[in-house]
Amino acid sequence: MSTAPHAAAPAPAERRAVVVDDEQALARLVAGYLERDGFRTTVCHDGAEAVGLVRDVDPDLVVLDLGLPGLDGVEVCRRLRTFTDCYVVMLTARAEEVDTLIGLSVGADDFLTKPFSPRELMARVAALLRRPRRSPTEPARASAAAEDAHEVLEVGALRVDVDAREVRVDGTEVPLTRTEFDVLAALASRPGRVLSRRALIDTVWGQGWVGDEHLVDVHVLHVRQKLGDTAEAQRYVRTVRGVGYRIGTGA
Template identity: 75%
Template sequence: MVDDEEALARLVAGYLDRDGFEVHVCHDGAQALNLLREVDPDVVVLDLGLPGLDGVEVCRRLRTFSDCYVLMLTARAEEVDTLIGLSVGADDYMTKPFSPRELMARIGVLLRRPRRDPAAAAPGTVPAVTVGSLTIDPAAREVHVDGEAVALTRTEFDVLAALASRPGMVFSRAALIEAVWGPGWVGDEHLVDVHVLHVRQKLGDSAEQQRFVRTVRGVGYRMGPGR
């Protein structure tokens, strides 16, 4: 739990502790990075407005050594803050003030998503999917474009893999939410749009080209032709 509002951090930590979590609390960005390297957490609740290193920079650096789930908190509801936070690898976000019970529900949804161990998957048990120049290997959780590896966050990979699992099908936002976050997720379904935007950027795609992920206006998303 990383938040410079000490009373709020204690409150959330108390809820987490009562639910059986081992909780670590800190109140500034530099301290958070040191602690994150030590404890290797499953989930980080990360405030955007931290002193020193802000939450965006903490999340950006965290992604260089950890794939833990990140739930970003912000006191500013403007869309730009949400987009900035998610662009560096946050999996979900909430704006303040928020209900601690809703926060606990969001954390529970994140943790119900399996952390797949590529080494534990037998070769060939989950076939790779090829869409034009794009290859998605669900067992190894690897993505390549034109033979070059592409680094996606866990959530970005899951969104792409869900679309690729049925390349001819149009997924609504609600269907992608259920496939990736699970049926217990609550929040703004436009979260999907942000992750699709970042998937496109990392694949070298765009909303104009739509080689890999196509927008079906008024409905949702589907895989493109890959070229």
């Protein structure tokens, strides 16, 4: 007795990456590692070109050199954040803290100082991609159980819709990057609890992440700026000196 052939399972969506570095040999090396990890990779060596390329390719990841000639990595990242929330890993040849802070304050998710091991870069990328999130194109489940499970966190005028990955203050949507959203959601989901930098790293970046834990401080600073908070008036994200951060009360 013949049986009808089973339908083939749909192939997983191909991940896309853009590598932007004026050191062509390094750009090719990074692209090669990404391709071996399953990315379809596009390389360019110019900041202005990179902005248009990212808009066309709509990648999951951008590996971006800070020290590009002309339009530097900081300005490229700033422009990217006006239309994409893809992960951005910034590369810099200068280890001074100011470069790191400037780069991350415009929306980079992580950074590496040159020279670096390509394996370390891939470990950082893997940590970013491990974060569970529903794709914006994934259809919502229509069941009542799913509706009941919809998680919304509220702190005063702040509303964090975890499932929709949407943040509003006084009804106005606040555009956060993926990493900024994850940091805020991690704090908001633990009201009254202080989270150390390490705890936030483990929650957002993953327990295998290795690097400068002050990365957290920069993302918290950017979240505060976008929520209309300041270091003095900490309505939503409060610093517990010498320990870490906790969600505020909104007052």
